[in-house]
Amino acid sequence: MTLIPIYCGSWISIAIRHSSMAMDIPFKPTRVRHTIHLPSQIVSIIFRCSYSARTCPYRLNFIIVKDQPRPIPNNTSVDNAGISAWNPFNPSHGWWAVAVCFAISTTLVGFSTYTFALFGDEMAAEFGWTRTQINASLSFLAVGQILGPFLGRVIDLRGPRVIVAICVGLTASSYLVRPMMTELWHWYALSFIQYAGFSATMTPVGRIVGLWFPKARGRVMGVAMMGNNFGGVVLPGIVGAVIAYGGWQTGYYLQGLLTSFIAITVLVALREPKIEPILQGKDSNEFKGTISARENLPGMEMSQAIRSKNLYMLLYILLVGATPFASLLPQLISHYVNEGISSTAAATAMSILALGGMGGKVVFGILGEKITAKNAMIVSFVGLSFALLLAANPSIPGIIWFCSPLWGLCMGAFGTLTNMIVQDYFGLKSFASIMGVAGYGTAISFGIGPILSGLS
Template sequence: MTRLLDENRRWLVLGTLFLAAGANVGSSNYAFGLFVEPLETTFGWSRTAISASLSFTAVGALASPIIGRLMDRHGARPVLVISLALMGISFLVRPAMTELWHWYGLSFLQFIGISGITVLPAGRLIPIWFPSSHGRMMGITVAGINVGGITIPFIVNVTLGASGWQAAYVAMGVIAVALAALALLFIRERPPDAQDDSAGAAQDVISRMSGLPLSAATRTRSFYAIVGALALGNFGHAGVFPQLIPHFTELGVPATWAAITVTVMAVAGLISKPTFGYLSERMTARRAMMLTLSGQCVGSVLLVLSPITAWAGLPIFGVSMGAHSALMPLLVQESFGSRHFGSIMGTVTMFTLIPFGLAPIIAGRTFDVTQSYTLAYLGFAVLFVIGAAGLTQMRIRGENEFV
């Protein structure tokens, strides 16, 4: 049995990361809205008070450099296991809530380790286990986000209808804890040809990695080019995507048809992640990211010209935006290596979440003043071009993952 596990270890690692990504985003983002009305009915809390719990994503962003540094020091497995366990516990305890502060405390527990579930461990482990195809495999791994965005809300919706919101939270908690157990069982931090499973094996892998430390990385133009590109690219996810349905209805598209935009985006994202992961192996992650930012620009412009061009621009924008999460860790590794990937990626993540606070306000204010999202979308298109241009200042390391 042990031999069979070792022979298939890299696929078990990929599968665990794929499922973890889906559970993380599916439960934290996609399924959140399904609980708002039941919680409002049960406790009498306002929707503003319930939705305010999402602000704890900022806590997760602030914690990401710390989590990244811990991963650099101790490896990805303990970080992934603990982060999944914290999320699972936060869900399992929610049926016992009686006060609003319980809701906030458990939301804090859920989000504090959120960066330790998807991008950080995947960005570290995939190049170790798939050194010659890490772009494609990174794309497949983060495609779990799209799969989780479909399956987790379905599970929650069925459980809600059958047994109530308490049982739905228990179901999500069981999934997260089960994934923590899988991570403990399957995740190993060593190259595929290594045979040592001792406690020091992960540290041995770490010692053989190459790359700049955070202090040196922050003194390079590449660091700020990457931060700028990723932050500006996130205006698509934070500013364009959430307004698609109301934007299409403003263009005169019937509401039932406008709702299809979400499905188109999900399918486009599912296709784009492995596709651009593969392209990153052929043209570098930098050029692939420049292509996606350019695609977001073109898609955003087409979205505002007319209903016909909007439908043409939607898949272009969806494919381009969907590839963003797959290319993020590849971009950082391409410039700075993997030895200190956790601390660098964690710091980059902290800054690139700023658009999630700004973009909704910009889009909302633009609509209030002009009764249209056109100016906001065009403004975001300009930001995408600036982000792509900034990547011309990024430099690529000329050495292998392991030395």
């Protein structure tokens, strides 16, 4: 935790650097734009949205703009564009797709992250494996990141339903077979299969939400991704109780059956809309066809995105942005206890942080709709830097009850706003491929994060 000031500096540098590069504002004081001094430039970046159309070239495809084409679901009136009402008897409807995305993140992230430690002691006692040998399986998470761009390309060309169902099914099969393993290499092989299934499970969320809910994409994106934290709140207690009464084998059977059910729901309900770009006014007949065809989707090709500096800026953001997940968050309870906080209070603070993460996805999703995702990301970076500085000295009375929810609130914004930024700058045409490439930044952070944590 002694590296917290370095992380804070990285967050602030991202906020300034990302905003300046995206808006073509130089770092040194200049008279070219509206202001002269850097502090006033930063204020104008956060509180002024006059740059939206120029710096976010594809953002106009997701908001109502007079005399501009916008995607509207078939049989939907112009006044209700971008609103997908709930219909429990129509599993191809937008809210069904969002519910499936929520369930995917709840089970896959919940089972792989929050319940992982529950099985470690049980398997160590039965097979004689060390915790180091068991934890080494987490390195296979990089497999999913490596495969991300390739499976993302398939999603861009064919849609997400089949490929995501296959990937979720792979993860389910790895859970169902684990009660039969007897050797350490079985554990590693099944972990490889599990994380290979991760490669395309969360990539389509931004694409699905962007197509079904162009007007409310921020708040709906937040709801769809709340499962990441929801799984951490509810699943450890359920799986822990099953393991206590039936053993670790029963726990894996439960995880496998629940994940298999999710794979079935993906095949049924993870569908994209058939959408027509409609122009208000007399020229509306000029826009024909559906945007379900990839060539009609707004955005860049992958070959164009590779030549854009914004893609590499996104890699940098994900590299540093995922570092608190990889290095600080796993050590937070230990840090609180070492600083004199009771273990009960430390665990409670962690739960509050997780709940704050759920709220942050929706709060910052709405904020991203109001002031653009880029500006909302700046706000979250500043808030997270402040929370990390406070967490460095938790012995101050009552400080953990302020910094923990703030940490969760600002860190929870990261996934939602990243999807929105990719939509704004690159569109939907190659969305899954670009998100797959951007995931390499996360893979690097998970590689160096534990090392940094150990050095601190």
